Amino acid sequence: MTDITPDNVNAGQTNSTAEAVRRSLSRRNRKQVILQGLGIAAIVFALSMLLILVGTLVSTGFQAFTQTHVEIEVFVDPQEIKSENLPRGGFNNVLATSMGQYFPDVDLSDRAASREITSILSNGAQFKLRDMVVADPDLIGQTIKLKVPTSDPYDQLNKGLIKRDTAEQNRRVDDAAIEKFDRLDELGLVSKPLNTALITNADSRFPELAGLKGALIGSFWALLTCFVISFPLGIGAAIYLEEFAPKNRISDFIEININNLAAVPSVVFGLLALAVFIGWFGLPRSAPLVGGMTLALMTLPTIIIATRAALKAVPPSIREAALGVGASKHQVVFQHVLPLAMPGILTGTIIGLAQALGETAPLLLIGMNAFITSAPTSPFDSATALPTQIFIWADSPERGFVSRTSAAILVLLGFLITMNAIAIYLRQRLHKQW
Amino acid sequence: MKDNLEGRKLVNQMDVKIETRDVQVFYGDTHAIKDVSVDILDKTVTSFIGPSGCGKSTFLRCINRMNDTIPSARVEGTLLLDGEDIYHSGIDPVQLRAKVGMVFQKPNPFPKSIYDNVAYGPRIHGLASTKADLDVIVENSLRRAALWDEAKDRLLEPGTGLSGGQQQRLCIARAVATEPEVLLMDEPCSALDPIATAQVEELIDELKQNFSVVIVTHSMQQAARVSQKTAFFHLGYLVEYGDTDTIFTNPVDPRTESYITGRIG
Numbered sequence: 001m002t003d004i005t006p007d008n009v010n011a012g013q014t015n016s017t018a019e020a021v022r023r024s025l026s027r028r029n030r031k032q033v034i035l036q037g038l039g040i041a042a043i044v045f046a047l048s049m050l051l052i053l054v055g056t057l058v059s060t061g062f063q064a065f066t067q068t069h070v071e072i073e074v075f076v077d078p079q080e081i082k083s084e085n086l087p088r089g090g091f092n093n094v095l096a097t098s099m100g101q102y103f104p105d106v107d108l109s110d111r112a113a114s115r116e117i118t119s120i121l122s123n124g125a126q127f128k129l130r131d132m133v134v135a136d137p138d139l140i141g142q143t144i145k146l147k148v149p150t151s152d153p154y155d156q157l158n159k160g161l162i163k164r165d166t167a168e169q170n171r172r173v174d175d176a177a178i179e180k181f182d183r184l185d186e187l188g189l190v191s192k193p194l195n196t197a198l199i200t201n202a203d204s205r206f207p208e209l210a211g212l213k214g215a216l217i218g219s220f221w222a223l224l225t226c227f228v229i230s231f232p233l234g235i236g237a238a239i240y241l242e243e244f245a246p247k248n249r250i251s252d253f254i255e256i257n258i259n260n261l262a263a264v265p266s267v268v269f270g271l272l273a274l275a276v277f278i279g280w281f282g283l284p285r286s287a288p289l290v291g292g293m294t295l296a297l298m299t300l301p302t303i304i305i306a307t308r309a310a311l312k313a314v315p316p317s318i319r320e321a322a323l324g325v326g327a328s329k330h331q332v333v334f335q336h337v338l339p340l341a342m343p344g345i346l347t348g349t350i351i352g353l354a355q356a357l358g359e360t361a362p363l364l365l366i367g368m369n370a371f372i373t374s375a376p377t378s379p380f381d382s383a384t385a386l387p388t389q390i391f392i393w394a395d396s397p398e399r400g401f402v403s404r405t406s407a408a409i410l411v412l413l414g415f416l417i418t419m420n421a422i423a424i425y426l427r428q429r430l431h432k433q434w
Numbered sequence: 435m436k437d438n439l440e441g442r443k444l445v446n447q448m449d450v451k452i453e454t455r456d457v458q459v460f461y462g463d464t465h466a467i468k469d470v471s472v473d474i475l476d477k478t479v480t481s482f483i484g485p486s487g488c489g490k491s492t493f494l495r496c497i498n499r500m501n502d503t504i505p506s507a508r509v510e511g512t513l514l515l516d517g518e519d520i521y522h523s524g525i526d527p528v529q530l531r532a533k534v535g536m537v538f539q540k541p542n543p544f545p546k547s548i549y550d551n552v553a554y555g556p557r558i559h560g561l562a563s564t565k566a567d568l569d570v571i572v573e574n575s576l577r578r579a580a581l582w583d584e585a586k587d588r589l590l591e592p593g594t595g596l597s598g599g600q601q602q603r604l605c606i607a608r609a610v611a612t613e614p615e616v617l618l619m620d621e622p623c624s625a626l627d628p629i630a631t632a633q634v635e636e637l638i639d640e641l642k643q644n645f646s647v648v649i650v651t652h653s654m655q656q657a658a659r660v661s662q663k664t665a666f667f668h669l670g671y672l673v674e675y676g677d678t679d680t681i682f683t684n685p686v687d688p689r690t691e692s693y694i695t696g697r698i699g
Contacts, residue, residue: 246505247505315542317538317540317542318544318545319503320500320503320538320542321538321542321543321544321605321608322544322554323531324498324535324536324537324538324609325532325535325554325558325608325609325611325612326528326529326530326531326532326555326558326612327528327554328558331558336544340545
């Protein structure tokens with residue numbers, strides 16, 4: 001019957017503990033809710049920024065994926081174009097004549113009026129006609145159908161980027177020009193097909209002819225050079241540092257410097273490359289080879305750090321197992337540790353290369369922002385790269401380059417996403433094998 | 435010291451596989467093993483027992499020079515295998531480890547097929563000249579490890595897909611495939627369930643016909659079951675070494691008695 005037992009004392013204690021826990025619990029829960037809320041807010045903010053970025057790019061860039069073309073009948077006049085003179089000839093006059101058939105009211109002997117109607121066509125039209133005739137001289141004397149891009153103002157007009165309700169003096173295309181273009185449109189000669197020139201042409205002063213071929217090939221050569229240099233060097237350095245180098249002051253010093261190197265602004269690598277590769281070694285300017293070497297300098301620390309992390313992550317039990325059966329250090333590394341570390345190494349490498357693909361500053365310094373109208377055929381030819389091409393286009397005054405800049409950024413982003421997807425795929429696939 | 439002398443007297447009649455004199459191990463400034471002198475016999479199971487951190491694993495890892503892989507570790511004293519100094523500058527650890535196999539605490543098969551796991555050692559040491567020879571070695575090793583019946587139909591499946599006990603027996607098969615003379619086992623059953631433990635213990639008993647087996651264990655019952663000789667380590671010292679029966683029933687040193695009766699450790 002006596003209640004004064006240790007049990008009771010304990011019960012009292014338990015009650016007060018429960019009470020204290022209950023009181024602090026609501027506070028702890030509140031903190032958790034706040035933390036979660038902040039986290040979600042941060043993610044929502046980041047995602048919305050990404051959406052805005054991609055949204056603006058797509059909304060301006062999609063226009064560049066189509067291009068206004070006109071299809072005209074051209075009589076390849078033997079008076080103007082003679083097979084013995086090719087590739088010279090009065091191609092421009094031929095085009096003016098053929099445009100004249102759609103505008104009977106225009107007096108072709110009036111040079112200004114004649115130029116006005118031919119200016120609907122891209123400046124590249126005469127070269128396209130020339131190339132066709134050079135390829136097949138039998139066309140001389142025949143009437144052929146020629147589908148060519150319109151020049152940029154008419155492309156803008158057709159896409160609605162030049163508003164017809166703007167006052168005439170503020171518009172790049174005057175009323176007379178709009179009327180002429182509409183006449184062609186009524187004849188059903190105007191179309192807006194996919195802009196394949198964006199991929200198949202190199203750079204041009206004329207937006208309707210400008211494409212990314214030179215930049216894509218330039219980037220390809222540069223990345224290939226970068227990979228060939230930085231992958232074996234980076235993995236070799238990482239294996240030596242991680243597995244073989246004695247742990248002393250010198251290796252510590254090297255390690256610190258590699259980490260610092262990864263943080264060096266890329267423009268500094270550009271200056272270094274300019275001084276060493278171009279200045280001392282006399283390598284050609286604007287060449288993807290030099291670009292790739294510069295990018296390799298930047299990618300090297302990334303690959304070394306990723307490889308070392310991947311090597312460190314291999315469980316020590318595997319090393320012990322291999323050593324235990326009498327494998328030499330070199331066999332342990334190359335037969336056991338390296339294969340297990342490969343997914344991590346490849347992921348790091350591809351991310352490093354993706355970084356290199358988007359790098360602009362060092363390429364500007366070695367001249368890969370030159371205006372080059374033909375695609376490079378080797379890594380020694382002058383070329384641009386994707387990011388520098390974007391830089392050039394963003395700097396160009398013509399309206400047509402606005403949407404093309406966005407389109408080029410989308411292409412670059414597409415490549416980056418593809419490379420990251422490959423990295424993820426490789427990591428997953430190699431992981432399953434083991 | 436007295437028990438050591440007794441041990442040596444007994445040893446003279448049988449053949450000693452490993453002889454150690456005044457072995458010291460340092461990890462940096464830590465003196466982990468102090469003056470350990472012990473004679474390990476051939477075709478015998480010797481167990482090292484003692485509380486955690488007493489140095490029994492460290493001493494085991496001296497025998498195949500696994501401590502070489504720890505940069506701060508330093509070994510002094512004499513360790514002789516068949517009368518040859520293990521730490522002599524002319525001895526390559528790789529060569530030594532082919533002679534002194536090791537099984538680790540956690541089953542650690544390579545992430546390769548069962549066949550490749552067992553064949554790895556013979557391959558790198560060039561023990562088999564043809565594929566048929568290698569097949570024979572793999573089969574014999576798996577048989578010795580009592581894993582053949584379970585594994586013969588799945589030799590090309592990954593070794594990591596086996597159960598814990600099977601993995602440990604695979605590791606034993608891998609260790610015996612290079613025909614070692616000594617087999618070191620560092621708590622081989624600590625990650626296994628009682629049934630797998632029983633299988634491995636049975637296996638150890640069979641292995642002693644061909645090898646000198648040294649096993650580190652935390653389980654005194656296990657030491658009593660599988661070993662003929664027992665060494666008790668405490669704080670880096672070899673406290674007592676002798677016949678397992680004697681150590682467990684009639685220990686000389688009071689520290690051994692306290693450990694065996696559960697008062698320390």
